[in-house]
Amino acid sequence: MKLLELKNVTKRYGSLHALDSVSLSIDKGEWIAIMGPSGSGKSTMMNIISCMDKPTEGQVIFDGRDITKDSRKKLTEFHRDKIGLVFQQFHLINYLNAVENVMVAQYYHSMPDEKEALEALERVGLKDRARHLPSQLSGGEQQRVCIARALINSPELILADEPTGNLDEANENIVLDLFRQLHKEGTSLIVVTHDPEVGEVAQRIVRLEHGRIVSDKRNDSFSE
Amino acid sequence: MNKKRRMFVRMVLASLLRRRSRMIIALLAIVVGATILSGLGMIYYDVPRQMSAQFRSYGANIIFVPREGAEMSIEEINKGIGVFPSDKLEGYTPYRYENTKLNNLPVTLAGTEFSSVLRTSPYWHISGELPAGNGGCLVGKKLAEKFGLSAGDTISPLNSFEITDDIDISSIPESEIYEDPQTGEKFCDHSLDLKISGILETGGSEEDYIYVTLEDITDLMLNERGFDIVEVSVAASAKELKDYLDEINKNAVSLTAKPVKRVTASESTVLSKLESLVLIVTLVVLALTMICVATTMTAVITERRREIGLRKALGALDSSIVLEFLSEGLVLGAAGGIVGSILGYLFADIVSMNVFSSAITFRPLLLPVTIIASVIVTGLACLIPIRSAVDVDPALVLKGE
Numbered sequence: 369m370k371l372l373e374l375k376n377v378t379k380r381y382g383s384l385h386a387l388d389s390v391s392l393s394i395d396k397g398e399w400i401a402i403m404g405p406s407g408s409g410k411s412t413m414m415n416i417i418s419c420m421d422k423p424t425e426g427q428v429i430f431d432g433r434d435i436t437k438d439s440r441k442k443l444t445e446f447h448r449d450k451i452g453l454v455f456q457q458f459h460l461i462n463y464l465n466a467v468e469n470v471m472v473a474q475y476y477h478s479m480p481d482e483k484e485a486l487e488a489l490e491r492v493g494l495k496d497r498a499r500h501l502p503s504q505l506s507g508g509e510q511q512r513v514c515i516a517r518a519l520i521n522s523p524e525l526i527l528a529d530e531p532t533g534n535l536d537e538a539n540e541n542i543v544l545d546l547f548r549q550l551h552k553e554g555t556s557l558i559v560v561t562h563d564p565e566v567g568e569v570a571q572r573i574v575r576l577e578h579g580r581i582v583s584d585k586r587n588d589s590f591s592e
Numbered sequence: 593m594n595k596k597r598r599m600f601v602r603m604v605l606a607s608l609l610r611r612r613s614r615m616i617i618a619l620l621a622i623v624v625g626a627t628i629l630s631g632l633g634m635i636y637y638d639v640p641r642q643m644s645a646q647f648r649s650y651g652a653n654i655i656f657v658p659r660e661g662a663e664m665s666i667e668e669i670n671k672g673i674g675v676f677p678s679d680k681l682e683g684y685t686p687y688r689y690e691n692t693k694l695n696n697l698p699v700t701l702a703g704t705e706f707s708s709v710l711r712t713s714p715y716w717h718i719s720g721e722l723p724a725g726n727g728g729c730l731v732g733k734k735l736a737e738k739f740g741l742s743a744g745d746t747i748s749p750l751n752s753f754e755i756t757d758d759i760d761i762s763s764i765p766e767s768e769i770y771e772d773p774q775t776g777e778k779f780c781d782h783s784l785d786l787k788i789s790g791i792l793e794t795g796g797s798e799e800d801y802i803y804v805t806l807e808d809i810t811d812l813m814l815n816e817r818g819f820d821i822v823e824v825s826v827a828a829s830a831k832e833l834k835d836y837l838d839e840i841n842k843n844a845v846s847l848t849a850k851p852v853k854r855v856t857a858s859e860s861t862v863l864s865k866l867e868s869l870v871l872i873v874t875l876v877v878l879a880l881t882m883i884c885v886a887t888t889m890t891a892v893i894t895e896r897r898r899e900i901g902l903r904k905a906l907g908a909l910d911s912s913i914v915l916e917f918l919s920e921g922l923v924l925g926a927a928g929g930i931v932g933s934i935l936g937y938l939f940a941d942i943v944s945m946n947v948f949s950s951a952i953t954f955r956p957l958l959l960p961v962t963i964i965a966s967v968i969v970t971g972l973a974c975l976i977p978i979r980s981a982v983d984v985d986p987a988l989v990l991k992g993e
Contacts, residue, residue, distance in 0.1 A: 420905060420986050444904070444908075444909060445907070445909075447907060448907020449907075459898065459902045461899055461902065463607055464603065468602065472906060473907075475599045476912065477906075477907055479595050479596055480598075480599040481595065501610070
């Protein structure tokens with residue numbers, strides 16, 4: 369069943385085509401890696417999928433609904449209900465502790481619940497670090513808080529932009545294990561990365577170059 | 593309080609308390625502004641009282657004088673004095689002037705109440721002391737120099753007059769009465785021994801007089817009559833003084849109450865100029881505070897652009913962002929206003945003690961006014977940077993290394 373469909377999506381910045389008539393379809397529960405060199409259009413695609421940007425042309429159909437024409441406010445509401453974001457830079461609020469950072473996502477989504485937020489942190493193995501500020505956490509721990517924040521509202525899709533870009537190998541493995549677990553539970557995942565090792569663990573690999581999809585194939589070595 | 597509101601308060605307080613070093617700078621800007629605002633406000637409202645008290649040291653600002661052909665009655669003087677509220681009446685002193693002779697030279701004697709004279713003439717400088725009662729006198733400095741007098745000396749001013757049929761001479765010693773052998777007219781040289789208790793220095797006409805008690809001047813002149821002038825010192829504004837004078841003059845038949853223009857006119861001129869000056873300074877400070885707070889809040893919000901972008905990426909609507917940042921600003925404004933209003937009172941008190949040598953009157957109403965002004969100024973100062981914060985594009989600020 370289709371979760372997301374990009375139909376001939378083009379994004380132009382002046383004369384520059386960041387995305388050039390891209391079409392892509394993603395099923396519910398699918399784990400996709402979007403790969404490509406710098407300037408290939410990965411971030412632009414991610415911004416459009418996460419509703420933080422609008423295409424110049426084309427349609428984005430999410431869960432059967434064309435969101436291209438939605439107002440900014442509607443897009444914000446739609447995105448907070450459906451999508452969880454994981455960033456390369458973690459982007460935690462530095463004066464809120466780990467559990468409060470998770471609760472911020474609940475606050476904007478529906479109703480903050482500290483118990484649920486603690487459970488989300490427990491799921492990423494950080495319950496005992498719940499009262500620590502980001503500055504007191506390692507990079508890997510911060511990224512796990514970021515993942516707990518992304519999954520707290522049970523989104524249909526988790527969008528991760530270079531989620532292991534700032535992590536060492538041990539922490540990279542922890543994060544990828546978490547993704548495997550989420551995927552097993554039926555969460556759809558789109559991971560933007562230029563790291564082949566991160567791309568290789570996905571179910572499907574889409575390669576972008578110069579704003580166009582140059583390959584889209586299933587990963588034969590994918591294992592749950 | 594529901595969970596959402598509790599989280600809102602938790603976020604605002606965490607931002608203020610866990611980002612202390614940043615917030616202290618913004619708070620300081622607000623505290624300084626609120627301190628000066630509250631301090632100048634207190635001074636502005638207290639200046640009339642302080643200046644009025646200062647002006648009272650220049651002497652009486654009202655005089656009662658007899659109407660033409662009349663004698664001021666004690667009853668009307670008391671009634672006139674009763675018009676002034678007791679908390680505004682500094683004091684009043686009656687004077688009776690008579691021409692006498694000392695060493696055959698004419699001198700003016702002034703009978704007065706020494707118990708109240710320093711309240712209406714606080715600028716009097718006495719070398720020695722005020723007479724303790726009858727038989728003592730104060731001699732003006734110029735007169736003392738002219739006659740070579742000093743404190744402790746005794747003088748005998750002379751009341752020389754022709755005895756007419758209407759004068760009762762029964763109380764006059766025989767030795768003071770003599771007759772002109774040629775005309776047969778009778779004369780009297782009545783004198784009184786007075787001990788000089790002090791020399792009076794004022795720099796004015798008072799230095800030409802001899803001041804005695806009202807009883808002594810009556811004894812010397814051998815008659816009682818009404819006062820020539822009553823000096824009154826009242827701590828009131830020019831308008832209040834005018835109202836008091838109108839009320840007195842409306843009813844009195846034997847006296848006229850007049851302002852001492854030299855004092856009242858300069859008092860109201862200086863007051864109005866000083867009030868204008870304080871008002872202008874207050875407004876300038878208010879404007880500078882607003883600029884200062886706006887600059888600080890702009891810096892604070894600018895450095896949080898990434899956080900704003902993140903909040904938007906997490907689903908915050910523009911209204912939520914405005915509410916959160918404005919709340920932080922308003923809490924800061926209120927905290928700065930509370931601290932500033934207290935410091936402002938201390939600041940005003942120090943200024944008052946140094947300039948007027950008296951404590952400032954605490955005006956409780958200025959506390960909420962300062963806090964509200966501080967909150968409004970901070971709120972307005974926050975609006976511009978918050979407006980730009982709302983325009984933050986999360987896709988841009990969250991991107992990149």
